[in-house]
Amino acid sequence: MASSAQIKAMLQSHGSGDNDRFYAVALQVAAAEARRGHDRLAKEIQEMVEKARLAKSNQRAASIVPLSMPQGEAADLLEEVPGNCRVSDLILSQPLRDRVSRILEEQRNLSQLKEHGLRPRQKLLFTGPPGCGKTMTASALAAELSLPLFVVRLDGLITRYLGDSLSKLRLVFDAVNRSRAVYLFDEFDSIGYTREFANEVGEMRRLLNSFLMFIEKLNSNSLVVAATNHGSRLDKALYRRFDDLIEFGLPGDEETWTTIRTRMAGVHTASLSQAKLLPAAKGLSFAEITRACEEAVKGMLIGGRKSVTTDMLVNALTERRLFLNH
Numbered sequence: 513m514a515s516s517a518q519i520k521a522m523l524q525s526h527g528s529g530d531n532d533r534f535y536a537v538a539l540q541v542a543a544a545e546a547r548r549g550h551d552r553l554a555k556e557i558q559e560m561v562e563k564a565r566l567a568k569s570n571q572r573a574a575s576i577v578p579l580s581m582p583q584g585e586a587a588d589l590l591e592e593v594p595g596n597c598r599v600s601d602l603i604l605s606q607p608l609r610d611r612v613s614r615i616l617e618e619q620r621n622l623s624q625l626k627e628h629g630l631r632p633r634q635k636l637l638f639t640g641p642p643g644c645g646k647t648m649t650a651s652a653l654a655a656e657l658s659l660p661l662f663v664v665r666l667d668g669l670i671t672r673y674l675g676d677s678l679s680k681l682r683l684v685f686d687a688v689n690r691s692r693a694v695y696l697f698d699e700f701d702s703i704g705y706t707r708e709f710a711n712e713v714g715e716m717r718r719l720l721n722s723f724l725m726f727i728e729k730l731n732s733n734s735l736v737v738a739a740t741n742h743g744s745r746l747d748k749a750l751y752r753r754f755d756d757l758i759e760f761g762l763p764g765d766e767e768t769w770t771t772i773r774t775r776m777a778g779v780h781t782a783s784l785s786q787a788k789l790l791p792a793a794k795g796l797s798f799a800e801i802t803r804a805c806e807e808a809v810k811g812m813l814i815g816g817r818k819s820v821t822t823d824m825l826v827n828a829l830t831e832r833r834l835f836l837n838h
């Protein structure tokens with residue numbers, strides 16, 4: 513039985529909304545019961561405390577997520593991309609995987625971090641060649657956090673709304689601040705080019721400055737991801753405006769082999785020769801290797817063959833390379 517002091521403490525903490533103290537006293541009661549040999553009761557109280565704590569923290573997280581989606585004109589500027597991949601689908605080197613996990617951990621614990629005056633990573637810069645996972649990673653982050661993914665094509669914003677792109681960007685950031693989601697600003701180099709270039713085109717310079725001001729004053733728990741194929745062209749002074757820089761690269765041997773194995777899973781293959789396939793895939797992106805695997809499988813099906821052989825895959829990879837170098 514709880515002592516009268518414990519009952520009083522629980523009533524007091526309940527009245528003042530001090531959940532942590534309430535749970536602490538409940539756990540003291542459980543510990544006292546355990547000492548008396550009432551193990552089942554002790555365990556039951558402990559489990560009830562854990563459940564209540566979890567429910568409270570979910571409630572807190574939910575109250576941070578506004579339910580409204582971007583509406584009106586902003587909806588035209590944002591393309592919602594259905595998230596259908598998870599982090600486990602990404603083939604990444606360990607250091608990159610760790611970076612992605614850290615972003616997720618910080619986002620998942622954002623209320624705790626904010627209670628201590630800390631800001632989770634939310635402004636991300638993704639650089640790297642086409643087809644190496646920038647969009648896929650943004651999509652996986654959104655799926656893991658159960659958030660929608662919106663893509664804003666900055667080059668499109670400039671060409672479609674020449675002369676009016678600043679006010680459109682403001683609309684986009686109104687949405688960023690109002691509706692928690694992952695916002696991917698693709699083709700970031702179209703405004704984040706070296707400063708000298710941006711200076712030549714007044715509207716771009718103003719757009720870049722506005723973008724930087726908006727992310728500086730970000731007032732929501734949205735994730736802002738700027739992505740570019742041309743990281744080296746960016747003004748390096750831009751980097752410090754972001755919380756994290758993730759540099760995606762072409763797959764190394766290990767990632768190439770994993771991509772091939774993953775893409776061929778569920779398909780009959782003759783024993784595939786790594787020694788022949790790795791050189792054939794060298795320099796190709798994840799997307800191109802994926803494409804070559806699909807072509808090889810198509811060849812098997814259409815040719816009425818029973819399996820995909822190393823030669824079929826080598827041919828498909830070579831064809832992709834020739835196609836790209838054309």
Ligand SMILES: Nc1ncnc2c1ncn2[C@@H]1O[C@H](COP(=O)(O)OP(=O)(O)OP(=O)(O)O)[C@@H](O)[C@H]1O
Nearest residue numbers: 602603641642643644645646647648741798799802
């Ligand atoms: N790291 C990866 N792991 C697994 N598959 C990948 C990876 N990167 C790319 N792919 C495959 O390639 C496709 C295209 O990748 P993604 O759209 O992420 O490229 P990107 O880096 O955004 O390219 P772009 O610069 O052209 O926008 C993905 O849908 C997926 O099939």
Ligand SMILES: [Mg+2]
Nearest residue numbers: 646647648698
């Ligand atoms: Mg992309």
